[in-house]
Amino acid sequence: MTKTIECVLLIDDDVATNFYNKRVIDKHEKFKEIVIANSARKALFYLLESSLGKCKKPSIIFLDINMPGMNGWEFLQEYKELDETITHDIKLIMLTTSNSIDDYNKSLTYDLVNDFINKPLSGDLLDNLIETHYNVINNRKII
Amino acid sequence: MNAIFYRSNQFLKSTIKFILIVLVLLTSINTKAQEENNEQVKRLQRSIFIFTFAQQIQWENSESFNTFKIGVLGNDRTYIDLKGLSQKRKIQNKKVSVSRFNAVKDINDVQLLYVNKQLSFDIDYILSKISGKNILLISEDYNFNSSMINIVNVGNSFEYEINSELLKQENFKVANALKASAVSNSQKWKDLYQATEQSLNEVKKENEQKEKIIKTKEVLIKTKDEAINIQQEKISTQDSKLDTFKLKVSKQNQSINELGDLNLLQQKKFEEKLVLERKLNDTIKAQIKLANKQKEAIESSRLKIDEQTKYLKTQSLEIENNKLILKSKEEKIKRQQTINYLLGFLVLLTIIGGFLMYKNYRTEKKLATALDEKNKAIEENSKLIKAKNEELEQFAYIASHDLKEPLVTISGLITLLQEDYDPLLDETGKKTLEYISKSSDRMKDLVDALLDYSRLGKTKEHTEVNCNELVNTIKSDLANIIERTQSTLNINKLPIVEGSQVELRLLFQNLISNGIKFVKPGVKPIIEINCVKKNDDNDKSKSFWEFSIKDNGIGIAEKHKEKIFSIFQRLHSREEYEGTGIGLAHCKRIIEAHNGRIRLESEVGIGTTFYISIPA
Structure with missing residues (x-):
């Protein structure tokens, strides 16, 4: 009983990372559409647009922490301010190189953050995510 | 010879004759x-x-x-x-x-x-x-x-x-x-003379007789005359000498006259002096008058003195009495004096004591202020060091994080390449991709190790850690490798210590892993873990736990004993023994964060024992 994920929003400033992540997600049969925002601001803008029906609303977001301009944490501050109608059915996954315990603990303070995973993204990780967030609901696994 | 005879020769001759006659007469009559x-x-x-x-x-x-x-x-x-x-x-x-x-x-x-x-x-x-x-x-x-x-x-x-x-x-x-x-009368006087004349005549007759004898003697005298003549000549020469002498005498007379003139002058002076003397006399008289007056004054003062001596006598009596009183008082004073000296000495002592105490207080105060200042400086320094450390850790974290990110992407991309394009590559291409992948993995490990190292000791959350449980957990975590290497872990009773669970786990895991890893090929690792309680040598009230992790590995040479605790220090090639070379550095950092120490005893080819001390 698996569900197909219609739209993925990738928020990362690094083109190579986006390229790699897109490739990994593309290869996975459960993900249909991928939208890439190379800055946190663009991502916010996209989310607002999608709420107006101008574009497809993502059901899962992969958020990088370390970004120029607005970083992951600052994005989360803005994201929190968005209308619940937008955010309530979106899974927000922190996808970062950091394996810092501090970063992880900080992520826990945001209710809207659903998971915290380390790069690089892989098919296994995606499998794991679907299993965690779409079949067994509210079971957050500590890495 | 008498000088008067020199006057004239004739007179002289006759006189001498006369004398001679008289002499002869006198001698003859006897x-x-x-x-x-x-x-x-x-x-x-x-x-x-x-x-x-x-x-x-x-x-x-x-x-x-x-x-x-x-x-x-x-x-x-x-x-x-x-x-x-x-x-x-x-x-x-x-x-x-x-x-x-x-x-x-x-x-x-x-x-x-x-x-x-x-x-x-x-x-x-x-x-x-x-x-x-x-x-x-x-x-x-x-x-x-x-x-x-x-x-x-x-x-x-x-x-x-x-x-x-x-x-x-x-x-x-x-x-x-x-x-x-x-x-x-005069007649009588004449008679007297005639009587004497008669006796004189008788004498004359006698004399005539005697003259005859004299004549004979005259011859003798003549001869003597000649001798006298010779002497006369001598006398004449002396006469001339006398004349010259007379001249001298006249000259001296002249000088005597001059002296007389001088005498006159001096007489005049003498007269003047007389006048002066008279004046002096007058003054002396005046002085005598004055002296008389003074005598009177002296007399009156003598009377006064007499009175005063009487008065003095009475006073001396009084003084005598006073002396007695004084003596008694002096004794009292002496006693008082000794008491005073003692008191003075006491006061001096207290002053000195006070001074010393004050000085001591001052120096202590100074020292205290100095200490305060130093403490402040140390505090500031420690704050500064803390800030610097935090800055450094932040730097290490950010640097390693930023290094890691592209690395992760690289290894991901390589995986993609290997998965999707493997059939298109020849053997060299495949090998190249494999090396790139391994290198980036190793780099990722290094960066991770660095990140870990920068984070270690930061944890302030200390809990009671049961070391036996901890080691057992590690044993089960490493079950695969233990089984593969056929290792033996002998774990004795370990205490419960205060510390960071995570860090202590990493510590023991590193040491056990090392014990399993660094053995000669074909040797089955045997690891023994013990712990004893010891007293601090410096402070008897303090005690500590000393853990020992003993292996039968390759051992560590004496010269490498310190070096192995440094970050990224490796003694062997990766082909012999894999690893980043950060394990023992981590251990040292962790144990120091727990106020403990780590040391080792090792014999090359026989084994190594690591000693870890943690305050009890």
């Missing part, structure tokens, strides 16, 4: 000794005569003198004779004194004057001088009636004549007895 005796008798006779005259004559003023004074005129031996007699006899019941006068004018204050004609004094001059002075003149051998009483030498005796008129004039009274035996 009456020298008898004559001497006669002379002495005559001298005594003369004195007796004089004394008898004085006794027989009355002085008008006989009551006005107590002593009968006899004067002798000229240098006459009679003076001695009279003096001798005066010792034995008195005149008119009065003591007799005899004096001598050299000149007629000196005659004064005598009752009787004796003069001999031999001394050639002018009798009239004498008489005029003594006239009216009650002086009886007794002369010898002067002419008849020329003196008052004149005595004449007749043979071996004396006759005398008295000038009655003159004696009357001078108010002398002559006793009759004296008048009777005196030669009374």
Whole structure:
């Protein structure tokens, strides 16, 4: 009983990372559409647009922490301010190189953050995510 | 020879002849000794005569003198004779004194004057001088009636004549007895001379006889004349010498005259001095007056002094009393003084003590302030160090994070390449991709290790950690590798310590992993974990746990004992023993964060024991 994920929003400033992540997600049969925002601001803008029906609303977001301009944490501050109608059915996954315990603990303070995973993204990780967030609901696994 | 004989030769000759004759006569008669005796008798006779005259004559003023004074005129031996007699006899019941006068004018204050004609004094001059002075003149051998009483030498005796008129004039009274035996007139006087002439003629006859003898002797004398002539010549030369001498004398006379002039001058000066002396006299008189006045003043002050001495006496009595009182008081004072000294000493001691205490306090205060300042500085420094450390850790974290990100992408992309394009690559391409993948994986491990290292010790959350449980967890985590290497883990009883669970787990895991990893190929690792409680050597109240992790591995050489605890230090190639080389660095950092120590004992080829101490 698996569900197909219609739209993925990738928020990362690094083109190579986006390229790699897109490739990994593309290869996975459960993900249909991928939208890439190379800055946190663009991502916010996209989310607002999608709420107006101008574009497809993502059901899962992969958020990088370390970004120029607005970083992951600052994005989360803005994201929190968005209308619940937008955010309530979106899974927000922190996808970062950091394996810092501090970063992880900080992520826990945001209710809207659903998971915290380390790069690089892989098919296994995606499998794991679907299993965690779409079949067994509210079971957050500590890495 | 006498000087007078030099005057004329003729006179000299005759005189010498005469003397010689006399000499011959005297020697021939040989009456020298008898004559001497006669002379002495005559001298005594003369004195007796004089004394008898004085006794027989009355002085008008006989009551006005107590002593009968006899004067002798000229240098006459009679003076001695009279003096001798005066010792034995008195005149008119009065003591007799005899004096001598050299000149007629000196005659004064005598009752009787004796003069001999031999001394050639002018009798009239004498008489005029003594006239009216009650002086009886007794002369010898002067002419008849020329003196008052004149005595004449007749043979071996004396006759005398008295000038009655003159004696009357001078108010002398002559006793009759004296008048009777005196030669009374000039006829008698002549008879006296004729008697002596007869005896003289007899002597002349004798002399004629003797002349014959003399004539014979004249011949002898003639010869002597010649000798005398020779001497006369000598005398004439001496005469000339005398003449020159006379010249000198005249010159000296001149100089004497000059000296006389000088004398005059000095006399004038003397007169001036006299004037001065008079003035001096005046001043002396004035001073005497002044002295007299001062005498009076002194007298009055003496009186005052007397009064004051009385007053002083009373005061000295008082002083004596006061002294007694003072003595008693002094004793009291002395006692007081000793007490005072003691008190002073005590005060001094307290002052010194106080001073020392104050000084001590000051130094302590200074030290305290210094310590405070240092503490502050240390605090600031530690704050600074803390900030720096945090900064450094932040830097290490950010740097490693940023390094890791592209690395992750690389390894991901390689995986994609290997998965999707593997059939398109030949063997070299595949090998290359494999190396790239491994290298980036290793780099990722290094960056991770670095990140871990920067994070270690940051954890402040310390809990009670059961070491046995901890090690068992590790054992189960490493179950695969333990099984694969056929390792044996002997774990004895371990304590519960206070610390970071995560970090202590990493510590033990690293050490156990090392023990399993660093063995010679084919050797089955045996690891033994023990723990004992020990006391601190420096502080007995403190104790600590000492864990020992012993293996049978390859061992560590002595020279590497320190080096192995440094970050990324490896002793072997990755092909021999894989790993990042950060394991022991992590261990050291963790144990130091727990206020503990890590050391090792090792023997190459036999095994290593790591000792970990953690405060109990």
